Amino acid sequence: MGRLFDKYGPKWLVIPGLVILTVIIWFFTTISPTSSVAFIIALHIGLTVGIALIWTPAQTNGLNQLPPELYPHGTAVMNTLQQVGGPDWNSSCNQYPYGRYGEIFARLLRPDQSD
Known part of the structure; x- marks a missing residue:
């Protein structure tokens, strides 16, 4: 990743990353109880x-963008934001889909029961 960053800069990595992420998240909405494990693993990759x-x-x-003497402080702030913000973001994003995924997981766990 570092060589690509040095050669092309951040813009030419971030924009394709956003496109890939958008497409993959859309494909995640198509997961159903009949989806194969390989499909889900490929989506995760x-x-x-x-x-x-x-x-x-x-x-x-x-x-x-920081001056060299502030590199350690910038790294500390970024690490803190990742550790504190990650669980908060994860929990807030997981509030919405549980209605649909809960239904899918219930069907997977009890396939003999019909709707």
Whole structure:
């Protein structure tokens, strides 16, 4: 990722990462009880690639704006934001889909019961 960042800059990594992430998240909406495990694993791999294309260049570009004597402080702030913001964002994003996914998981756990 570092060589690509040095060669093309953050813009040419973040924008394709956003496109990949958008497409993969759309495909996540098509998951059903009949979806194969390989499909779900492929979606997860695509999701992590998209996140890597976004997060790494964005964080590097943000930290490069600091003067060298503030690099340790910038890194500490970024790490703190990741550790504190990650669980908060995750919990807030997971509030919405549980209605649909709860129904799907219930069908997976009890396939003998009909609607």
